[in-house]
Amino acid sequence: MSRRVLGTALELLVPLALLGVWAAWSAGSETYYFPPLTDILETFADTWLFERVGSDVVPSLVRLGLGYGIACAVAVALGLALGLSRPLRRALDPVVQFLRSVPPPALLPFGILVLGVGTSMKVFIIAFVCLWPVLLNTVDGVAGVDPTQRETADSFRIGGRDRVLHVVLPAAAPQIFAGMRTSLSLALILMVISEMVASTNGIGYFVLQSQRSFAIPEMWSGILLLGILGYLLNVLFTIVERRVLRWHRGARASALG
Amino acid sequence: MTTLAVRRRTLPDAALPWLGLFGVAAVFELLSRAELINSRFFPPISAMVGRLAEEAVTGSFWSAVGNTLQGWALGLGIAGAIAVPAGIVIGSTPLLYRASRGVIEFLRPIPSVALIPLAVLVYGSGLESKVFLAAFAATWPLLMQTLYGVQDVDPVATDTARSFGFPRGQRLLRVTLPSAIPYIATGVRISAAVALILVVTAELVIGAPGLGREINLARQGGNVELMYALILATGLLGMAVNALFTWTERRVLHWHPSQRTAVAR
Amino acid sequence: MRSLRALIPLLLVLAVGCGDDGGGDDGGGAGGAAEPQTLKVGVIPIADVAPLYLGMEQGFFEQEGLTIEPQLAEGGAAIVPSVVSGDYQIGFSNTTSLIIAGSKKLPVQIISQGVLAGETTEEAWDGVIVPKGSDIRELGDLEGRTVAVNTLNNVSQVVVNTALKEAGADYTKVKYVEVPFPDMNAALESGRVDAAFQVEPGYSGGLAAGSENISNAYEEMAPNYTVATYFASKQYIAENGDVVERFRRAMQQSLDYAAQHDEEVRAIVGTYTEIPQEVLDKMNLPVWKSDLNEPTIEQTSAAAKEYGFIEEEPSLDELILRD
Numbered sequence: 001m002s003r004r005v006l007g008t009a010l011e012l013l014v015p016l017a018l019l020g021v022w023a024a025w026s027a028g029s030e031t032y033y034f035p036p037l038t039d040i041l042e043t044f045a046d047t048w049l050f051e052r053v054g055s056d057v058v059p060s061l062v063r064l065g066l067g068y069g070i071a072c073a074v075a076v077a078l079g080l081a082l083g084l085s086r087p088l089r090r091a092l093d094p095v096v097q098f099l100r101s102v103p104p105p106a107l108l109p110f111g112i113l114v115l116g117v118g119t120s121m122k123v124f125i126i127a128f129v130c131l132w133p134v135l136l137n138t139v140d141g142v143a144g145v146d147p148t149q150r151e152t153a154d155s156f157r158i159g160g161r162d163r164v165l166h167v168v169l170p171a172a173a174p175q176i177f178a179g180m181r182t183s184l185s186l187a188l189i190l191m192v193i194s195e196m197v198a199s200t201n202g203i204g205y206f207v208l209q210s211q212r213s214f215a216i217p218e219m220w221s222g223i224l225l226l227g228i229l230g231y232l233l234n235v236l237f238t239i240v241e242r243r244v245l246r247w248h249r250g251a252r253a254s255a256l257g
Numbered sequence: 258m259t260t261l262a263v264r265r266r267t268l269p270d271a272a273l274p275w276l277g278l279f280g281v282a283a284v285f286e287l288l289s290r291a292e293l294i295n296s297r298f299f300p301p302i303s304a305m306v307g308r309l310a311e312e313a314v315t316g317s318f319w320s321a322v323g324n325t326l327q328g329w330a331l332g333l334g335i336a337g338a339i340a341v342p343a344g345i346v347i348g349s350t351p352l353l354y355r356a357s358r359g360v361i362e363f364l365r366p367i368p369s370v371a372l373i374p375l376a377v378l379v380y381g382s383g384l385e386s387k388v389f390l391a392a393f394a395a396t397w398p399l400l401m402q403t404l405y406g407v408q409d410v411d412p413v414a415t416d417t418a419r420s421f422g423f424p425r426g427q428r429l430l431r432v433t434l435p436s437a438i439p440y441i442a443t444g445v446r447i448s449a450a451v452a453l454i455l456v457v458t459a460e461l462v463i464g465a466p467g468l469g470r471e472i473n474l475a476r477q478g479g480n481v482e483l484m485y486a487l488i489l490a491t492g493l494l495g496m497a498v499n500a501l502f503t504w505t506e507r508r509v510l511h512w513h514p515s516q517r518t519a520v521a522r
Numbered sequence: 523m524r525s526l527r528a529l530i531p532l533l534l535v536l537a538v539g540c541g542d543d544g545g546g547d548d549g550g551g552a553g554g555a556a557e558p559q560t561l562k563v564g565v566i567p568i569a570d571v572a573p574l575y576l577g578m579e580q581g582f583f584e585q586e587g588l589t590i591e592p593q594l595a596e597g598g599a600a601i602v603p604s605v606v607s608g609d610y611q612i613g614f615s616n617t618t619s620l621i622i623a624g625s626k627k628l629p630v631q632i633i634s635q636g637v638l639a640g641e642t643t644e645e646a647w648d649g650v651i652v653p654k655g656s657d658i659r660e661l662g663d664l665e666g667r668t669v670a671v672n673t674l675n676n677v678s679q680v681v682v683n684t685a686l687k688e689a690g691a692d693y694t695k696v697k698y699v700e701v702p703f704p705d706m707n708a709a710l711e712s713g714r715v716d717a718a719f720q721v722e723p724g725y726s727g728g729l730a731a732g733s734e735n736i737s738n739a740y741e742e743m744a745p746n747y748t749v750a751t752y753f754a755s756k757q758y759i760a761e762n763g764d765v766v767e768r769f770r771r772a773m774q775q776s777l778d779y780a781a782q783h784d785e786e787v788r789a790i791v792g793t794y795t796e797i798p799q800e801v802l803d804k805m806n807l808p809v810w811k812s813d814l815n816e817p818t819i820e821q822t823s824a825a826a827k828e829y830g831f832i833e834e835e836p837s838l839d840e841l842i843l844r845d
Contacts, residue, residue, distance in 0.1 A: 007355035015359035032606060032628060033375065090270065091277035094496060098278075100450060101495020103457040106472060106488045112705045113298050116714035117670075133398070133447055140443055178405050178440070182398045182447065185365050189394075192371060198701050198709075207371050212619075213675060213831070214602070214626040223371050231362045297731075298708040377600060381609040382564075382593060464595040473596055476704045477567050478796030479723055 035217050044221040052206070057225075060191055060202040063119060067126025067194075068187040072180055075131050079138025080164065083172070089139065100132035104193045117198035125194040130183040137179025141172030170247075177241050184237055188230050203229075300482050308486035318471075322494065325467035328384055328456040329498075332391025333449055340396045340448070341441060344403025348437075349429060354404075361400070369394045369455055373462055387459035387467070395452040402444025406437030442510060446502045453498055457491055468494070559765050560589040563752070564601035564613035567594050567795040569722060570637040570750060570808050571614055572787045575794055577776025579786075586768035592794065597673075605630065605755050611762075612769065616750040618677040621823050624836030629756040631843045632819075633766055634773040636750040638809045639740030646738035647806040648721040650682060653710050654732035658717060661689040661737050667716035670701040670709055675831045677749065678719045680822055681739040683829050688742065693829075707731065722805045723797055746809065748818045759843060766843070774812035781810045816842065 023037040048057070082089045107125055115121040145168055153167045169176075192204030199205040207222035209215075282302045288294045289301040312318045347353050369390045380386040410433045418428045460469025468491050475484035565571040574592060577583055583590050593610055595601050601613040602623060614636055623630050640646045650669070652658045658667065664686065671678035683693040701709050706718040707728045719739060720728055729735065740747050752773065759766050780787055788802045819842070823835045 003352070007352060010352065010356035011359050014356045015363060018360060033603065087270070087273055090273040091280075094274045094278045095281045097496040097499045098492040101453060101492045101499075102488060103454045103461060103469065103472075103491060105458055105461050106491070108702075109476065109484070109705050109708070110299065112701065112714070113708045113712065114294060116712070117699055117701060117709055118714075132450075136447065137443065140439075144439070174405075174409060175443075178402060178443075181401060185397060189369065197705070198699055200697075200699060204371075209674065212598075212673065214623050214628055216626075219371075223367060226371065227363045227367050230365060230367070231359070234362045234365075295708065295712065373600075377603050377607070377609070379607075381607075382595065382600065382604055462596055463600055464593065470594065474567050474594065475796045476702075477596075478798070479704055479727060479801065480796040480798055483796055 033216055035220065039217045040220040040224065043217040044224055047206075047218060047221050048225050056201050056203050056206050057229075060195070060204065061229075063122050063194070063202070064126060064187050064191045066119075067123045067190065068130055068184065070123065070127040071130035071183060071187075072134055074127070075134035075179070075183075076138050076176060079135045079176075080142055080168070082135075083139045083142025084164075084168070089143070096132070096135065100129075100136075104129050104190060105196070108197050112198060121198065122191075122194035126187055126190040129190050130187050133182040133186065134176065134179040137175045137182075138172060141175030142168055144175070145171045173245055177245065181234070181237060181241075184233055185230060188226060188233070192226070298481055300485060304482055305485040305489055308482045309489050312483070312486055312490070318490075321466065321468050321471045322490070324384075324465075325453075325456055325460065325469065325491075325494070328387045328391060328459075328465070328467060329449075329453050331384075331388045332456060333395055333452040335388065335392040336395035336399055336448055336452060337445065339392075340399035340444075341403055344400045344441075345407055345429070345434070345437075348404040348407030349433060361397075365397045365401075369458075373459070376459075377463060382463045383465050386463055387456050387465045390459045391452045391455040394455045395448040398451055399441075399444040399448040402440045402447070403437065406440025406444075407433055409440065410436040439510060442506045446499065446506065449498050449502050450495060453491075453495055558587045558589065559762075559768075560591060561612055561765070561769065562591045562593050562610045564593045564595050564604055564610040566597060566601075566614065569787070569791045569795070569797075569802075569805070571794075572791050572808075573773070573776040573780035573810055574614075575790045576780050576783070576786060577772055579790065580776070580779060582772040582775040582779070583769075586772045588765070588768055588772060594794065602628070602630065605753065605758075608755065608758070611758055611765075612752055612754050614750060614752055616677045617748055617819055617822050618680055618826060618831070620751065620753055620841065621819070621826055621836060622676075622832055624841040625826075625832040625834055627836075630753050630841075631756050631759055632751045632753045632814070632841060633759070633843045634752040634770050635748065635777060635810075635812055635814050636752050638811060638815060639743070639745075639747040639749055640738075640809050641741075641745045643738040643741045645806070645809055646741045647725060647808050648719070648738060648740045649725055649735035650685070650717055650719050650737040650739055651710065651725070651728045651733040651735050652717045653713070654734070656716070656734070658736065661686050662691040664717060665691055665695040666697075668697045668699055670699050670706050670715040670718040672700070672703050672706075672719070672721075674698060674700045677822070678739075679829060680825045680831070681743045681747070682719055682737075684825055685737050685739045685742045689737075707733070722808070723801045726805045727801065744815075744818045744821060746811065746815050746818070748815045748822075749808075751814070754843075777810040777812045814842070 019037070026034060026036045027038070082092060104125060107128060111121040111125055115124055149167055149171055153163050158167060191202070192207065195202040195204035196208055203222055203225060207219055207226070210219035210222060286302045289296045289299055347357055372390065372393070373386075376386040376389050380389055414432045414436065415428055418432045423431070456467065457469035457472075459465060460467035461473045462469075464470050464473070468487060472484055472487045472491070475481075475487055563574065565574060571592075574590065578590050593604075595604070598613075598615040598619045601610065601615055602619065604610040605613040606628060612633070617632075620630060620632060639648065650661070650664075658664060669682065671682070679698060682696075686693040686696065699715055701715065701718070703721065703724050706715075706720055707724055709715045710718045710728065710733060711731060717736070718728070725735075740749060752769075754766060784807060787807055791797060792799055792802055816838070820838060823832075823838065826832045827835050
């Protein structure tokens with residue numbers, strides 16, 4: 001019990017301690033691009049609490065949610081198909097490997113051409129890149145289902161849909177979630193990249209415009225916000241994961257507790 | 258009783274990857290030629306490939322590829338050297354995990370693109386900047402995968418080891434690590450891809466020498482065919498990197514269920 | 523005999539005196555004695571910086587003992603931090619970005635002219651273009667419509683807003699969207715944006731595809747409007763004033779040379795960009811002069827303040843390196 005308390009305390013205190021170090025180190029800073037932490041925090045409060053929430057944070061998060069959601073849905077469906085069918089896997093593997101290696105900024109011209117300069121282009125960019133970690137993990141998870149489980153399902157004549165829902169997916173679930181977690185942080189990065197072009201609002205847009213107009217404390221405040229958002233999204237993700245994988249965690253009793 | 262079927266590489270089987278590749282390429286070729294997508298801005302695949310072939314005989318193309326690979330190798334190496342040991346240590350020590358979780362979860366989502374001007378300030382616009390950005394981005398997937406792998410170990414196995422009197426170090430080496438290796442292997446494969454993408458992105462945005470910069474030069478010059486030819490090259494490079502890691506993975510993990518071909522049913 | 527011996531000290535003194543004079547010409551003398559210096563210059567792969575490359579080819583920089591290493595960057599956003607940090611000694615950037623930097627007290631200074639707009643619209647290498655068949659005929663029609671610009675809150679909006687004002691239109695009713703130059707024509711022709719402010723080579727490319735020009739905004743801003751300049755950090759200038767002077771001299775020669783030799787410009791742009799040769803042969807070339815045309819920089823500064831891109835105007839005495 002006390003270990004738990006210690007753990008929670010550490011979790012909160014360590015970041016705070018590091019912030020303290022940062023504040024102290026940057027206190028007298030004259031360097032243009034590394035202003036004192038106090039300046040940054042002040043700018044943060046002015047900008048994000050709560051002035052720009054509606055105008056920038058919400059649109060960004062909506063695009064992020066849509067892109068991430070679409071990526072996960074498509075990736076799990078596709079990953080299932082590929083994981084279960086070796087011929088399909090072999091056929092599409094080169095294509096998958098090729099498409100995921102395209103650097104995101106290189107997608108922008110194509111995105112603008114096909115989808116224009118609005119929300120759908122940004123959602124496409126986010127979804128396209130977030131697809132791959134989830135897809136690869138799903139394929140790995142599905143293909144790597146313990147042969148004993150598969151044979152058991154065989155001998156019980158569990159086929160088709162039931163097999164997928166009650167044997168394959170649950171077995172692959174931990175790995176699928178691992179992929180989704182990676183994609184979540186990618187989604188935030190992609191959100192910024194997609195707002196690099198043809199944007200009129202958004203957190204990434206704000207950070208980039210601040211960069212361009214040499215508003216450095218504002219830029220830092222945006223980076224800080226991205227970090228906080230990432231943290232919160234992850235906490236959310238962990239809560240969901242814990243519920244869904246409850247049975248698996250119970251069986252595996254990981255050190256997370 | 259199931260019989261062991263020796264899987265011979267039948268002709269159709271070996272042809273599958275090519276079929277997939279050509280199938281998708283044909284779709285895009287048609288989209289462009291039929292002007293469903295404006296071919297001035299998205300040339301047919303055949304034109305892109307032709308242009309790439311022209312580029313592939315120039316020295317400047319290969320020196321750009323060399324520059325990209327150099328940054329990639331360094332970035333991935335640094336990421337691996339940091340993420341795997343850290344992941345193992347943190348993952349197997351609950352208190353350490355709680356202590357560092359806040360920091361990891363906070364630093365992880367910072368988009369490397371947002372760090373670009375800072376990287377440029379500290380490291381300039383050359384190799385070091387892009388290695389820093391690539392290493393920063395590639396560390397996280399590998400760290401997370403390692404953490405997952407270490408934490409996902411079968412508790413029955415660790416308990417068994419403990420009851421047999423294995424000290425902690427031994428348990429780590431003989432039970433946890435082997436169980437975590439598939440996760441780590443996937444992590445390395447993902448990180449390799451992330452590092453490559455980041456290196457090319459950094460080259461694109463900062464102008465560090467490499468394929469990314471060549472893509473940007475083509476883009477700014479309005480030379481659409483060349484731009485897509487170079488994007489193709491980047492994709493092919495990614496495929497090569499992945500093929501390398503998949504082959505290595507298969508060799509290293511031949512004992513793990515996911516690698517064993519299914520017993521014939 | 524005694525008189526000869528008396529001469530010896532005199533002769534010695536004369537000899538030493540002559541020797542001193544002979545060896546003493548290292549004080550601020552001819553350029554030939556200047557220390558060779560290598561300069562990293564941050565540039566963008568566009569036609570605007572052709573004079574730099576021409577100057578290198580013609581040996582103007584060599585004559586001043588300078589070796590130029592151009593560093594191709596994607597945009598001003600990457601060049602300014604590199605100059606401020608000392609990674610590059612000199613950079614090329616549009617004037618508006620430098621004014622914004624100056625207003626935020628970034629220690630940069632303009633040291634030389636870079637590129638100008640045409641004197642009249644005949645010499646224009648930019649324009650607000652609309653796609654074929656558009657119902658937009660003049661600037662006033664842009665109210666309520668979308669206009670693509672390469673960078674928001676920068677030079678494009680400075681000149682287009684001013685053009686709109688001159689035409690009696692309300693610039694606050696125009697919706698600006700940021701689209702990089704290479705993607706602008708695609709966005710325009712597929713109807714994603716209603717108009718675009720393009721520069722060469724996209725400008726000619728757009729016109730060739732049937733788009734129409736409704737305003738040469740740079741030229742309408744002012745004749746020979748200073749679009750971009752070369753700059754350095756104040757620290758570097760303070761520590762290397764001599765080198766900066768030599769760069770300025772060589773640059774002036776290069777700018778004048780480029781203005782006189784169109785063909786060579788078209789040839790050299792192909793060496794550091796990937797613009798196809800057919801495009802290079804047909805596009806309108808930017809304009810180069812060695813005069814900074816400072817009044818247009820003042821004009822830009824005032825406009826930037828008016829349109830809200832900066833809060834206060836920087837001091838031009840601080841921003842521009844005077845002779």
